[in-house]
Amino acid sequence: MTRIRTENLGGATAWILHRPHPSVQGLIRQLGVIGLEAREAWPELPAESIGADFIFYDADMGHDEQFPWAPGQSPMPMIALIGSEAPGRLRWAMEMGAHAQLLKPMSDKGVYAALLVARSNFDRAKASEALIADLQNRLSARQTIVRAVMMFVMKGKTEAEAYDILRQTAMAWRVTIETAAERLVANHSNERGTDDGRRIDLA
Amino acid sequence: MKRVIDIGVLFSRSGIYAALARGAYTGVLQGVEEVNADASLDVAFRVIERDPEGRLDRYAPLCREILRTSEARHIFGCITSASRKEVIPELERFDGVLWYTVPYEGFEASEHVAYMHACPNQHLLPLLDWALPTLGSRAYLLGSNYIWGWEMAQIARERIAAAGGHVLADRYLALGDTELDHIIQDIRTLKPDFILNSLVGDSSYAFLARLAELKQDPEFADGIPVLSCNFTECEIEAAGDAAEGLVSVGPWFEPEGGRGGSFHEMSRLAVHELAKLLNGRPGAENLPLSELLHSAIRSGYTPRIDPAHLHAAQPAIIARLENSRFREIKRLPALRADPYLTHRSQSSQGGSMLKVVK
Numbered sequence: 243m244t245r246i247r248t249e250n251l252g253g254a255t256a257w258i259l260h261r262p263h264p265s266v267q268g269l270i271r272q273l274g275v276i277g278l279e280a281r282e283a284w285p286e287l288p289a290e291s292i293g294a295d296f297i298f299y300d301a302d303m304g305h306d307e308q309f310p311w312a313p314g315q316s317p318m319p320m321i322a323l324i325g326s327e328a329p330g331r332l333r334w335a336m337e338m339g340a341h342a343q344l345l346k347p348m349s350d351k352g353v354y355a356a357l358l359v360a361r362s363n364f365d366r367a368k369a370s371e372a373l374i375a376d377l378q379n380r381l382s383a384r385q386t387i388v389r390a391v392m393m394f395v396m397k398g399k400t401e402a403e404a405y406d407i408l409r410q411t412a413m414a415w416r417v418t419i420e421t422a423a424e425r426l427v428a429n430h431s432n433e434r435g436t437d438d439g440r441r442i443d444l445a
Numbered sequence: 446m447k448r449v450i451d452i453g454v455l456f457s458r459s460g461i462y463a464a465l466a467r468g469a470y471t472g473v474l475q476g477v478e479e480v481n482a483d484a485s486l487d488v489a490f491r492v493i494e495r496d497p498e499g500r501l502d503r504y505a506p507l508c509r510e511i512l513r514t515s516e517a518r519h520i521f522g523c524i525t526s527a528s529r530k531e532v533i534p535e536l537e538r539f540d541g542v543l544w545y546t547v548p549y550e551g552f553e554a555s556e557h558v559a560y561m562h563a564c565p566n567q568h569l570l571p572l573l574d575w576a577l578p579t580l581g582s583r584a585y586l587l588g589s590n591y592i593w594g595w596e597m598a599q600i601a602r603e604r605i606a607a608a609g610g611h612v613l614a615d616r617y618l619a620l621g622d623t624e625l626d627h628i629i630q631d632i633r634t635l636k637p638d639f640i641l642n643s644l645v646g647d648s649s650y651a652f653l654a655r656l657a658e659l660k661q662d663p664e665f666a667d668g669i670p671v672l673s674c675n676f677t678e679c680e681i682e683a684a685g686d687a688a689e690g691l692v693s694v695g696p697w698f699e700p701e702g703g704r705g706g707s708f709h710e711m712s713r714l715a716v717h718e719l720a721k722l723l724n725g726r727p728g729a730e731n732l733p734l735s736e737l738l739h740s741a742i743r744s745g746y747t748p749r750i751d752p753a754h755l756h757a758a759q760p761a762i763i764a765r766l767e768n769s770r771f772r773e774i775k776r777l778p779a780l781r782a783d784p785y786l787t788h789r790s791q792s793s794q795g796g797s798m799l800k801v802v803k
Contacts, residue, residue, distance in 0.1 A: 252787035268556075275554040275754040277787030349537075350556045354785060 251357060252277040254295035259283050259308060260323060261300065269298065269323075269348040276354055294318055296357060298344070301335035302326050314339040319360035323348065341367070383420040390423035393430055447489040450723065450730050452477070452716075453511035453541075454492050455522030455532070460499015461621040462646035465524050465708060468679030469546050472709035473521045476716025486724045490716065493517050501527055508532040512539035518730055519544060519719055521712060525620075525645070526550060526592045533557060542734045544719065546712040548674055548695070550596035551784045559734060560756040561715045561749070562707065563696050565600050566783040568674040571761035572694040573604045573641075575775055580670050581638025582610030587628065587652065588643030590617035597643040597674065600786070613637050618644060623651035629659060632669065639670040642691075649676065650684045657687035677706030681769055691766045696759035698771040711757075718749050756782030 256273050260266050261284045273280040283291065286308050291297065299308070301322040306313055314337060322340035324332070335343070342360035344352055387408070394404035412422035454473055456466040474492070481489045493515045497503035504523065511517050512535060520536075521544045523529040529545055536543055536557035543558045551564040584605050588594020598615040605612055613635045616628055632640070644652055659665045668690060676684075676693045681704065695707040703709075722741050723729050729737055738752040749757045758779045764771035781788075 250787075251785065271556075271753075272554065276785045277783075350554060354552065 254278045255281065255293070256296040256298060256357075257281050257283055257287060257291045257294045259287050259297060259299040259304070261285070261303065265347040265349075268350060269344070269353060272348075272350050272353040275350075276357070278357075292317060296321065296360065298323055299335075299338065301331055301340075301343075302346075304334065304338065306338070309338070313337050319357075319364035321356050321360050383423070386427055387419060387423040390426045393426065447481075447487055448727060449489050449491050451493050451515045451517035452490045452719070453508070453515070453517040453520035453522065454494045455497065455504065455508055455511065455520055457497050457499040457524065457528075459496070461648075462499060462524050464680050464683045465547065465646065465675075465677075466499075468677065468705050468708035469521075469524065469712040472546070472705060472712030473716055475709070476713040479713070480716055480720040483720075486720050488720050488723045490720070497528070501525075501531060504528045504531040505535050508535040508541070509539070512536075512541045518542060521546065521715060523547075529558070530592075540731070540733065544712075544715045546715050547708050550593050550600070551786065552596065554754045554756070554784050556733065556735060556755070558755060559715065559718075559750050560754075560782065560784070561718070562711045562757070563674075563759045563761070564756060564782050564784050565597075565674075566786060566788075567696065567759045567761050567780050568694045569597060569600055570604060570786075571775075571777050571780075572672055572674060572692070572763060573601060573608075575763050576639055576670075576672055576692070577605065577608045577610050582608065583613055583635075583638040584610060585613050585632060585635060585637035585640045585669075586615035586643070587640055588615070588617055589645045589648055590619050590622075593645065593675070594643045597641065601641055618648045618652075620645060620648065622648050625652055625655045628652065629655050632656070633659070633662075633665070637669060639672055642671050642673045643675065645675060647683075649673075650680070650687070653684050653687040653691070657689075677708055678704050678771065679706045679708055681766070688766055689768075692763060692774070693766070693771065694761055694763050696757075696762065698762055698764050698773065702770050714749065721746060722748065751781065754782065754784055756784055758782065 256278045258266060258269060258280060266282065270280045287310055289310050292310060295318055297316060297318060297320045299320060299322060302325040311317065316339050319341040320339050322335040322343045323346055324335065324343050325346040341363040342356040344356050390408055391401065391404040394407055395401060399407065408419060408423060411426065412419045415422055456470040457463060458466055458470060477490045477492055480486055493511050495507035495511055497507055508520060511520060518540060519542050523532060523543060523545055524547055526549050529543065532543060533555050535541065541557060544561055545558050546561045548563045548568050584601065586598040586601055588598055594617050602612050614631060616631065642649060642652065653671065656669065656671065660668050671691045673691060673693045676691055677695060678699050681688060697707040697710045699706055722737050726740065729740065734755060735752055738748050738750065741748055742752065751758065758781050760779045761777040762773055763775040764773045
């Protein structure tokens, strides 16, 4: 078991981006019952909504400019309020970054589930993004190490010797092998000029 | 002159949890009798009764039948959460209200249900907060294989983990199942400090009987404490002596050795509550529940149920069954219901235990 299902929703803030409508009251009521503070906005989310824990947004009349962030870049879980199931509206709702959905008319049903599903999807997306960024960094670090090793090989060392020099350099500088490789490659490029450097890299 | 108002009654008077339903059913009938005899109230109730016989698929059609073929908008009924979930769509469709008078697992706040008994912050959590320091921290969770059993185990697991305890196992039995060899074997092996028994009806009685037999084994002569959030006086007869020593939690226990228990009492009170809400307000029986509550509040009446989430505030009383009577061990004053357990961190009870579990 990872996250508990009775997780800290108490005291969380949810903004509802929807034109004033009786069925919004049902949503507000249910959010209150669950323990959240609900705040309404229309036609735009104010800047302070960036600090919200959840956003509920109208998929029927919504558009990009209502949000103080770019589509798909919300800093919190977003829940689309869907009335029309026309493909164009659904596409917009998804591009905006729906982590969960509620069908209109909103009632006492599905709100708790939507909160939990949205948060779970949001967390998973965040974790995936972080993992991808980390893998990209490591991938580019590997390329740098190969470049540094190649520099020594070009100077007549064997590959094993080149790795050993890199390791010892890193130890002497008290940095990671990746950082040492980065510095060596940068120094080399500065000495030789970028054109030469590139030629060596390609060799 | 009293107005006569139809009310629905939807309890299974046969089937595997008939003993529980009987407690609630007789409570409703007693409440109706008292209301009808009370000259200070301008309402009298006429009961429209249906019996789903413990069959889950009968609840929705019979609920619909009451709402369609009679004037009744208020229905007293349902024991299991599964049956409550069955009738809610019918209540929504026909503007009905279910008066639900037994404990449940929370995580619901329908606008069409008056939750008159207790939810986990009023039963399970106070019970565990008492049990863990008193009985020990190694728990065995046992329940009927449906939402009540599952969710009780889930909430218990979180609370026990947060308190540094251990859940040795959680096991589920189909409703009505009395095949318990593997469970007893399990318990012999694991030797838990206590067992949380969320079995319902016949499974529960069979389990208590088998566990009592285990005491003949010198190793288990002292017995393993059994806790329950759903065992009340109305089951003492069905469970027999094997239930002796069981620790239960609830909003009310019989003071004089009665056999109705809180299912009976909360049902009786629910009927009185409806009568008070309708008293002096002709036509109010057709109002949505929250409006009915608000109109009563405006005229100075304090309803038992909170108009925000339609759950009753309840004391949590922990009691042990001794000589066929529940003796109070501990009592917490009336607690506001927290059906989604989101207000836990604000309570003063056991604040240090309320960490998020990863």
